[in-house]
Amino acid sequence: MTMAKQDYDGPILEIDRLSISFFTRLREIPAVMDFSVTVQPGEAVGLVGESGCGKSTVALGVMQDLGKNGRIVGGSIKFKGRDLQEMSAEELRDIRGSEIAMIYQEPMASLNPAMKIGKQLMEVPMIHAGMNEKDAYARALQVVTDVKLPDPKRILNAFPHQLSGGQQQRIVIAMALMSEPSLLILDEPTTALDVTVEAAVVELVKDLGKKYGTSMLFISHNLGLVLETCDRICVMYSGEAVERGSIEQVFDDMQHPYTQALFRSIPLPGADKNASPLVAIPGNFPCPMNARRAATLARVVTISRPGAVMRTSTSTWPLQTKMAATNPAA
Numbered sequence: 001m002t003m004a005k006q007d008y009d010g011p012i013l014e015i016d017r018l019s020i021s022f023f024t025r026l027r028e029i030p031a032v033m034d035f036s037v038t039v040q041p042g043e044a045v046g047l048v049g050e051s052g053c054g055k056s057t058v059a060l061g062v063m064q065d066l067g068k069n070g071r072i073v074g075g076s077i078k079f080k081g082r083d084l085q086e087m088s089a090e091e092l093r094d095i096r097g098s099e100i101a102m103i104y105q106e107p108m109a110s111l112n113p114a115m116k117i118g119k120q121l122m123e124v125p126m127i128h129a130g131m132n133e134k135d136a137y138a139r140a141l142q143v144v145t146d147v148k149l150p151d152p153k154r155i156l157n158a159f160p161h162q163l164s165g166g167q168q169q170r171i172v173i174a175m176a177l178m179s180e181p182s183l184l185i186l187d188e189p190t191t192a193l194d195v196t197v198e199a200a201v202v203e204l205v206k207d208l209g210k211k212y213g214t215s216m217l218f219i220s221h222n223l224g225l226v227l228e229t230c231d232r233i234c235v236m237y238s239g240e241a242v243e244r245g246s247i248e249q250v251f252d253d254m255q256h257p258y259t260q261a262l263f264r265s266i267p268l269p270g271a272d273k274n275a276s277p278l279v280a281i282p283g284n285f286p287c288p289m290n291a292r293r294a295a296t297l298a299r300v301v302t303i304s305r306p307g308a309v310m311r312t313s314t315s316t317w318p319l320q321t322k323m324a325a326t327n328p329a330a
């Protein structure tokens with residue numbers, strides 16, 4: 001189709017020393033500081049960290065959608081070698097509609113409740129690539145089949161409220177894929193789903209990433225999901241990247257105490273729950289309004305506490321054997 005993007009072979013996304021602040025009447029809130037990450041073609045990079053550490057702000061920075069009070073105060077974001085901040089509003093609109101797609105955690109927020117699914121899907125290539133109605137319908141049918149929804153013709157004729165939450169999220173994924181984006185940003189895409197549906201959706205995202213060759217920035221507070229889905233990982237803490245590399249590299253050489261605590265806090269399949277407790281990360285996340293750098297290392301202390309759990313996916317670990325060697329819960 002006209003929007004296939006085979007014309008560039010450098011990194012898809014290069015975020016270099018990015019700093020983003022929100023400005024309130026009283027003060028500047030530094031949400032992201034000196035953050036760098038690169039996503040290569042076809043690669044899935046996971047951005048993991050606890051609530052409030054700045055993950056969504058990075059994503060919204062890439063989308064150039066920081067709202068009225070958010071601003072990039074340092075660094076750059078390059079998409080296919082071009083600085084997003086130097087693009088015109090029109091160029092950005094085009095890129096957001098076809099080259100970069102974002103999936104949010106709440107599927108209904110991305111769907112128009114008053115419009116049939118088929119029409120919503122078809123609009124994407126019709127508006128952004130001038131595709132005719134017949135081809136757009138064929139494409140919608142194909143993509144709904146790809147996201148493994150039963151009876152695609154019936155689905156295209158349905159309204160969003162006639163589908164379950166899991167089906168709605170599959171439609172949102174289908175919508176993101178309609179334009180064959182080079183970069184898919186998923187911001188906690190399964191948070192609103194129950195655990196079994198979550199596992200199926202994660203599996204789907206993995207398969208589709210391979211099938212379409214789409215690069216992915218997968219944002220989650222759930223390390224388990226990121227380990228299952230991604231080739232590389234970047235751990236954020238208090239607005240900064242504290243660890244990055246392949247999953248094996250990060251696992252083998254965790255430098256930051258938050259990363260060490262994060263890996264130790266994951267339950268592994270088959271672990272004897274009574275044998276040794278999981279490790280919880282105590283304390284509250286440092287407030288970005290306070291002096292953050294000094295707080296970063298000081299606050300991360302690990303303790304053992306029976307019954308501490310992080311929500312995790314049900315499917316198998318890629319690193320299960322390695323993790324079992326060091327994880328006290330294994």
Ligand SMILES: Nc1ncnc2c1ncn2[C@@H]1O[C@H](COP(=O)(O)OP(=O)(O)OP(=O)(O)O)[C@@H](O)[C@H]1O
Binds near residue numbers: 030051055057288
């Ligand atoms: N519009 C805003 N105005 C002021 N502060 C904001 C705004 N948006 C985000 N922040 C602050 O920026 C910091 C980073 O928020 P962000 O939403 O990026 O974190 P997150 O890691 O995505 O968290 P979560 O997993 O809960 O979504 C937080 O301290 C948050 O309160």
